[in-house]
Amino acid sequence: MDQALVQIQPAQAAASLIQTANVPENLSTREPSGAGNPVAKHPASGEASAAAKTFYIETFGCQMNVHDSEKVAGALFAKGYRAVSTHEAADLILYNTCSIREKAAQKVFSRLGAFKKRYRESGKIIGVLGCVAQQEGERIFERAPQVSLVCGSASYSRISELIDRIERGEPRVTGLSLDTDQCFETEITRRDHPFRAYITIIEGCDKACAYCVVPMTRGPERSRPSANILDEARKLVDAGYTEIQLLGQTVNSYQDPSPTRLNFTGLLVQVAEIPGLRRLRFTTSHPSDFSPEIVRAIEAYPVLCNHIHLPVQCGSNRVLARMRRTYTREDYLQKIDCIRSSEREISVSTDIIVGFCGETAEDFEQTLQLLDLVEYDQVFSFKYSVRPKTSAGSMEDSVSEEEKGRRLLILQEKQRQIQLRRNQGRIGQRYEVLTESFQPKLHQATGRTASNQVVNFPGEAAWAGSYFTVRVTSAGPNSLVGMRADPV
Numbered sequence: 071m072d073q074a075l076v077q078i079q080p081a082q083a084a085a086s087l088i089q090t091a092n093v094p095e096n097l098s099t100r101e102p103s104g105a106g107n108p109v110a111k112h113p114a115s116g117e118a119s120a121a122a123k124t125f126y127i128e129t130f131g132c133q134m135n136v137h138d139s140e141k142v143a144g145a146l147f148a149k150g151y152r153a154v155s156t157h158e159a160a161d162l163i164l165y166n167t168c169s170i171r172e173k174a175a176q177k178v179f180s181r182l183g184a185f186k187k188r189y190r191e192s193g194k195i196i197g198v199l200g201c202v203a204q205q206e207g208e209r210i211f212e213r214a215p216q217v218s219l220v221c222g223s224a225s226y227s228r229i230s231e232l233i234d235r236i237e238r239g240e241p242r243v244t245g246l247s248l249d250t251d252q253c254f255e256t257e258i259t260r261r262d263h264p265f266r267a268y269i270t271i272i273e274g275c276d277k278a279c280a281y282c283v284v285p286m287t288r289g290p291e292r293s294r295p296s297a298n299i300l301d302e303a304r305k306l307v308d309a310g311y312t313e314i315q316l317l318g319q320t321v322n323s324y325q326d327p328s329p330t331r332l333n334f335t336g337l338l339v340q341v342a343e344i345p346g347l348r349r350l351r352f353t354t355s356h357p358s359d360f361s362p363e364i365v366r367a368i369e370a371y372p373v374l375c376n377h378i379h380l381p382v383q384c385g386s387n388r389v390l391a392r393m394r395r396t397y398t399r400e401d402y403l404q405k406i407d408c409i410r411s412s413e414r415e416i417s418v419s420t421d422i423i424v425g426f427c428g429e430t431a432e433d434f435e436q437t438l439q440l441l442d443l444v445e446y447d448q449v450f451s452f453k454y455s456v457r458p459k460t461s462a463g464s465m466e467d468s469v470s471e472e473e474k475g476r477r478l479l480i481l482q483e484k485q486r487q488i489q490l491r492r493n494q495g496r497i498g499q500r501y502e503v504l505t506e507s508f509q510p511k512l513h514q515a516t517g518r519t520a521s522n523q524v525v526n527f528p529g530e531a532a533w534a535g536s537y538f539t540v541r542v543t544s545a546g547p548n549s550l551v552g553m554r555a556d557p558v
Contacts, residue, residue, distance in 0.1 A: 131168030
């Protein structure tokens with residue numbers, strides 16, 4: 071999987087609920103059920119009875135996992151559950167997991183180990199969801215006997231049924247089938263962010279990258295009908311969300327399964343044309359499916375944020391071939407040339423793995439040279455770690471951990487200098503900034519530009535969710551500093 075963000079994000083108890091249209095079973099042939107269902111926006115822990123069963127979700131991983139948790143929460147609300155902010159207060163504890171790297175999987179078992187004695191006889195239901203669940207399957211019950219539910223993301227549509235079975239007395243229940251052509255859709259989705267909303271448009275992955283577990287943990291590519299996506303986007307805008315981010319493991323591989331047959335760019339344009347939407351983002355793009363049409367759409371629609379995350383993973387053709395990345399260095403640089411030649415300045419970020427099987431010092435040097443050629447605005451870099459059931463698992467992990475660490479530090483320092491130079495070139499420029507948070511001790515607001523640069527500026531807590539024009543006054547490698555340039 072190409073993954074720009076790895077984080078741990080506990081679910082928030084006070085969130086908003088968005089009610090969406092009912093979803094019939096056959097996603098490939100159905101039409102949306104219309105606009106009969108209103109949008110409901112209220113506290114997630116709000117009107118439920120005090121006697122209602124309670125749940126807590128902790129999420130490990132990327133934006134896809136965060137949004138999956140929002141939808142799982144919606145399914146639980148539909149069952150009458152109420153969200154709580156701590157596992158101690160919950161009747162149902164769920165861990166939505168990531169196995170893209172070894173450390174992410176280890177964190178889950180560490181969390182479960184801490185609860186082994188504490189919750190074994192408590193009567194609480196403990197479930198493991200997501201990629202680790204799919205990867206480890208019933209072995210989780212052996213490692214963590216207090217777990218009752220193991221469910222992969224391809225089975226989330228059955229989450230309510232699986233929990234019913236546990237409540238009826240089944241001690242251990244699994245949902246591990248990857249044999250699906252359906253996306254996970256819910257009548258209610260909890261929204262954990264007050265002004266930015268995620269919409270999954272495609273699930274799974276048909277690529278066969280040698281190092282990646284996603285095809286084995288999330289199943290084959292399956293796209294949602296465009297009418298469902300557009301209906302959800304309109305409801306979100308009507309509910310007051312100003313920024314939408316379209317999600318997919320390979321988001322630009324989207325192919326509308328309905329008779330409309332929109333491709334990714336066609337869908338982008340239709341979402342961008344929704345009245346009231348201020349910003350539209352998307353992640354993650356695969357280089358093989360990236361087209362000039364996407365750049366032209368960004369040029370034509372100011373609502374489309376001028377930022378593209380385009381994972382390269384390595385700058386060496388030899389290593390790219392071993393990774394089974396389906397493109398060459400030259401192919402990738404052609405995509406970059408297309409982006410850089412745009413009439414609108416577009417920022418570019420990427421993912422890079424160092425120390426993949428057989429990577430030589432010369433291969434690594436080619437990756438460093440690629441940084442100089444592209445001058446990324448941000449790089450998410452990682453040491454290669456062997457993942458179970460991947461084709462790279464049978465290759466010799468020939469680069470030592472010490473050497474992987476050394477290469478990673480060299481790459482990160484080089485990129486730090488590039489980012490510092492690029493950010494200092496932005497001093498004096500003005501940007502529209504969406505304010506995201508406030509740091510009381512510093513009396514400082516933090517937000518993002520449309521091109522995904524972080525900007526800090528003097529502000530107030532009440533500004534969260536507001537848009538301001540900010541003039542950049544100084545810059546570091548990871549963020550900009552500025553002052554409001556519009557009337558205060």
